[in-house]
Amino acid sequence: MTVAFGANIELSRCFARSIRGSNQKPGPIQRFSHWFQPLSVAADKLGAARSSTRNSCHLFSVLKSNSSESLTYKDAGVDIDAGSELVRRIAKMAPGIGGFGGLFPLGDSYLVAGTDGVGTKLKLAFETGIHETIGIDLVAMSVNDIVTSGAKPLFFLDYFATSRLDVDLAEKVIKGIVDGCRQSDCALLGGETAEMPDFYADGEYDLSGFAVGIVKHDSLINGKDIVAGDVLIGLPSSGVHSNGFSLVRRVLARSDLSLKDKLPSEDVTLGEALMAPTVIYVKQVLELISKGGIKGIAHITGGGFTDNIPRVFPKGLGAVIHWNSWEVPTLFKWIQEAGKIEDAEMRRTFNMGIGMVLVVSQESSYRILEGGGGDYKAYRIGEVISGEGVSYQ
Numbered sequence: 001m002t003v004a005f006g007a008n009i010e011l012s013r014c015f016a017r018s019i020r021g022s023n024q025k026p027g028p029i030q031r032f033s034h035w036f037q038p039l040s041v042a043a044d045k046l047g048a049a050r051s052s053t054r055n056s057c058h059l060f061s062v063l064k065s066n067s068s069e070s071l072t073y074k075d076a077g078v079d080i081d082a083g084s085e086l087v088r089r090i091a092k093m094a095p096g097i098g099g100f101g102g103l104f105p106l107g108d109s110y111l112v113a114g115t116d117g118v119g120t121k122l123k124l125a126f127e128t129g130i131h132e133t134i135g136i137d138l139v140a141m142s143v144n145d146i147v148t149s150g151a152k153p154l155f156f157l158d159y160f161a162t163s164r165l166d167v168d169l170a171e172k173v174i175k176g177i178v179d180g181c182r183q184s185d186c187a188l189l190g191g192e193t194a195e196m197p198d199f200y201a202d203g204e205y206d207l208s209g210f211a212v213g214i215v216k217h218d219s220l221i222n223g224k225d226i227v228a229g230d231v232l233i234g235l236p237s238s239g240v241h242s243n244g245f246s247l248v249r250r251v252l253a254r255s256d257l258s259l260k261d262k263l264p265s266e267d268v269t270l271g272e273a274l275m276a277p278t279v280i281y282v283k284q285v286l287e288l289i290s291k292g293g294i295k296g297i298a299h300i301t302g303g304g305f306t307d308n309i310p311r312v313f314p315k316g317l318g319a320v321i322h323w324n325s326w327e328v329p330t331l332f333k334w335i336q337e338a339g340k341i342e343d344a345e346m347r348r349t350f351n352m353g354i355g356m357v358l359v360v361s362q363e364s365s366y367r368i369l370e371g372g373g374g375d376y377k378a379y380r381i382g383e384v385i386s387g388e389g390v391s392y393q
Contacts, residue, residue, distance in 0.1 A: 071339040073349055076246040100299055101146040108217055112151035115210045116141035120245040124274055126204055128259055131169060133277040134207065135176025137242045140278035142211035143184040144356065147282050148297040150221040150289055151213030153186035161194040162205035184282040186211065223296035223312040223359065230295060231365035232319060232382040235284065237355030239276040239331055243302040244349045248274060251339035266330050273331050281356045284376050293364025300351040306390050307348060309357055318389045321382040329353045347392065354381060
């Protein structure tokens with residue numbers, strides 16, 4: 001995610017600033033296209049995620065011990081209070097940051113920049129050996145952020161770091177990045193491959209991604225026209241996407257199941273279900289935007305519904321979510337049961353099956369929902385109300 005204030009612990013921060021000119025030559029394994037001039041704009045990020053919870057059928061009983069202790073994100077190592085304090089300090093040094101993407105004025109348009117990683121989902125990639133799709137996750141996390149402003153992604157840059165370069169493994173990862181760029185119709189402009197001996201465990205690597213898009217001033221989606229009575233429409237996720245994996249891994253450690261075991265009631269392994277690549281919503285969302293009526297868009301990652309949906313609202317507005325308006329996927333039900341996680345924690349950590357939320361007028365909601373079931377699925381999941389915060393029914 002990009003830039004979160006206060007309670008939102010998805011700590012990315014995105015802001016434009018002047019940087020050194022482009023007269024420096026790239027290092028020996030920097031990867032850049034020579035057909036584009038570099039921009040003197042930079043985006044920067046620090047990631048962490050948040051927590052949330054859900055009331056649903058408790059279908060599974062797979063705990064390794066008789067412990068009745070409810071797991072939280074803090075138990076898994078993510079300190080929400082410390083993250084919020086850091087965001088407050090950053091805001092003092094860089095006034096104006098906020099939103100899902102950083103805006104930089106350029107003529108009659110804005111460049112919209114976003115940066116992110118895939119967090120500890122990488123740990124599961126190392127354990128499962130599934131490396132071909134982690135690059136899709138990397139692209140998704142940034143382009144899904146910038147499309148919330150109505151911006152069309154232009155290009156993407158990646159950073160791949162490892163202690164010892166395994167060319168075959170790196171190729172698999174980069175292939176996923178290329179696939180993600182194709183899905184979002186943006187160029188893979190370049191990247192950096194950093195080989196840092198002794199810094200990472202053997203066979204492990206880290207990833208970061210950076211995306212830049214563009215939107216006309218008069219087409220910017222910023223939530224300013226949202227009013228009470230507007231409709232919340234949810235677009236389905238493919239699973240956990242790319243946040244909350246520190247808590248997922250703690251749940252796995254507590255349960256009797258391994259990544260190779262079948263997910264209860266499903267015909268896939270837990271590893272396959274958890275490694276399902278993040279949905280890239282760019283083409284679908286831009287198509288819906290072109291038809292009009294969309295006032296705000298929230299990317300549901302760290303912070304879940306509880307923290308992300310209010311980020312697009314004007315002051316004084318909140319939301320009510322109808323919890324039975326879509327089927328929460330089995331994977332989330334298993335995570336909640338195996339970890340004995342409270343509802344509020346689930347709703348503030350995971351997307352619970354909805355990866356993107358559109359805020360639209362009543363009239364536009366009918367058109368969008370009627371279109372669902374064809375090329376895409378969409379659910380009416382709630383409404384905008386007077387009074388701040390998110391409630392659940």
